[in-house]
Amino acid sequence: MPSAQEAYAVEAHGLIKQFGSRRALDNLELTVPRGAFLSIFGPNGAGKTTLLRALALLSRPTRGSLRMLGVNALEEPERLRPRIGLISHRSMLYGDLSAQENLEFFSSLYEGKPNHARIDELLRLVELDHRRNDAVRTYSRGMQQRLSIARSLVSNPDLVLLDEPYSGLDPHAVDLTDELLGRVREQNPQRTFIMVSHDLNKGFAWMTHALIMARGQAVFTGEKAGIDCDAFRELYLATVGLGVA
Amino acid sequence: MADRMPGNEHRPSKFAQYRALLAKDLRQEIRTREMLTSMVVYALLVLTVYGAALSQVGDRVQVVAFAGGMLWALIVFTSLLGLNRSFAHETESGCLEGILLAPVDRSVIFLAKATSNLVFLTVVELICVPLFFIFFLSGAELAPTTPMIVLPLVVGTVGVAGVGTLLSTMTIDTRGRDVLLAILLIPVIFPLLYACVSACSVAFVGVEGTFGTFWTSLAVAAAYDVIMVAAAWGLYEFVVEG
Numbered sequence: 001m002p003s004a005q006e007a008y009a010v011e012a013h014g015l016i017k018q019f020g021s022r023r024a025l026d027n028l029e030l031t032v033p034r035g036a037f038l039s040i041f042g043p044n045g046a047g048k049t050t051l052l053r054a055l056a057l058l059s060r061p062t063r064g065s066l067r068m069l070g071v072n073a074l075e076e077p078e079r080l081r082p083r084i085g086l087i088s089h090r091s092m093l094y095g096d097l098s099a100q101e102n103l104e105f106f107s108s109l110y111e112g113k114p115n116h117a118r119i120d121e122l123l124r125l126v127e128l129d130h131r132r133n134d135a136v137r138t139y140s141r142g143m144q145q146r147l148s149i150a151r152s153l154v155s156n157p158d159l160v161l162l163d164e165p166y167s168g169l170d171p172h173a174v175d176l177t178d179e180l181l182g183r184v185r186e187q188n189p190q191r192t193f194i195m196v197s198h199d200l201n202k203g204f205a206w207m208t209h210a211l212i213m214a215r216g217q218a219v220f221t222g223e224k225a226g227i228d229c230d231a232f233r234e235l236y237l238a239t240v241g242l243g244v245a
Numbered sequence: 246m247a248d249r250m251p252g253n254e255h256r257p258s259k260f261a262q263y264r265a266l267l268a269k270d271l272r273q274e275i276r277t278r279e280m281l282t283s284m285v286v287y288a289l290l291v292l293t294v295y296g297a298a299l300s301q302v303g304d305r306v307q308v309v310a311f312a313g314g315m316l317w318a319l320i321v322f323t324s325l326l327g328l329n330r331s332f333a334h335e336t337e338s339g340c341l342e343g344i345l346l347a348p349v350d351r352s353v354i355f356l357a358k359a360t361s362n363l364v365f366l367t368v369v370e371l372i373c374v375p376l377f378f379i380f381f382l383s384g385a386e387l388a389p390t391t392p393m394i395v396l397p398l399v400v401g402t403v404g405v406a407g408v409g410t411l412l413s414t415m416t417i418d419t420r421g422r423d424v425l426l427a428i429l430l431i432p433v434i435f436p437l438l439y440a441c442v443s444a445c446s447v448a449f450v451g452v453e454g455t456f457g458t459f460w461t462s463l464a465v466a467a468a469y470d471v472i473m474v475a476a477a478w479g480l481y482e483f484v485v486e487g
Contacts, residue, residue, distance in 0.1 A: 085346075090338050092346075151343065
């Protein structure tokens with residue numbers, strides 16, 4: 001059971017990210033309970049990826065407070081890094097190394113040496129154990145995405161961030177990715193997922209919570225249970241019309 | 246998979262992470278030979294151009310007098326090619342972000358990348374410096390001090406690898422990064438280059454009474470290495486996360 005302090009996976013208050021004169025995040029307020037699946041929607045330039053990068057600790061907010069999994073993310077990012085995984089449309093894998101070598105490398109960064117038991121488990125989970133010794137560049141895009149999911153789970157994270165995970169996948173690979181994400185979710189109900197997607201149907205199908213962003217701000221936040229699908233779609237389409245920050 | 250217990254955070258040793266990062270770079274290069282092949286081929290082409298340029302110089306003593314400068318021009322331009330390639334694998338599929346997601350001290354990433362660049366530059370020098378001697382200095386009467394060029398070569402290569410790693414990280418996400426790296430690197434390493442050319446020239450010529458210059462140049466180059474590599478190490482976090 002998470003402690004009361006860890007009831008929320010993410011608590012962001014007054015989050016600002018400034019790039020020169022442009023505010024990519026503008027006083028964003030966000031709370032995500034542990035175990036939730038938050039889908040983030042919004043037009044291009046709304047600040048979705050900037051928010052995800054801040055949550056992945058790849059970019060430091062200019063101002064505001066950010067607490068994740070009970071830890072102050074701005075003061076103790078090193079404590080949080082092993083607890084956060086990121087799946088992106090970029091695989092973050094070395095094409096000339098095999099699946100096994102890629103996972104061994106990333107596992108070594110988290111644990112000092114490869115955790116072979118975990119690597120075996122992950123390769124079985126993503127159904128790539130039969131291709132573990134093949135160079136990643138010989139994999140299809142869908143296989144690379146499955147291995148990318150395994151890479152993101154190598155440290156057994158409590159928070160998984162997904163940045164357009166379906167980008168560039170064919171319909172069959174999308175189905176396989178869906179099936180795999182379902183299995184990953186089932187493994188640990190306390191694990192929190194935050195997904196940025198342009199695909200309203202996919203985002204809506206997965207989410208327990210929704211966030212619609214525009215111009216760096218939260219236009220709408222809410223639980224799926226209280227959301228009318230048609231009204232949500234209309235709101236989303238109206239938001240997309242707001243354009244970039 | 247078991248849920249992680251709050252507070253139960255295992256921190257791997259920095260040395261283990263350094264070893265993993267370095268092993269990954271070496272393994273990848275051994276497998277693809279992308280960086281080494283392009284650097285060695287480029288160095289051979291430069292040597293060919295040198296051969297054409299010096300074909301009309303009959304006096305070998307003249308060649309010895311500016312051998313230090315020629316050698317360092319070869320090393321610097323070959324290094325530029327290698328340094329530009331050194332981050333290619335990291336940016337192609339966003340691998341650098343994958344590394345930055347992990348709890349790795351950013352200075353460890355710098356140290357591992359600088360070490361791998363140093364290894365690759367050293368391998369290229371081990372191939373090209375003997376060829377330089379064979380092509381241009383085989384007929385010349387070499388001073389007994391010539392083997393001392395190894396010292397400025399080692400000190401200079403450390404500096405080029407260290408500063409080059411920082412600057413190539415700064416330019417990875419820029420347009421025209423190949424040119425930009427050259428524009429940044431050459432002025433920044435100029436004191437090192439000048440000191441190493443000076444030390445190598447003294448060693449090649451071997452005139453008695455000039456060895457004070459050799460040691461002074463070597464000391465300047467070593468001081469440059471210490472200051473610039475330490476600065477690069479300290480600044481790397483801001484650069485790589487910028």
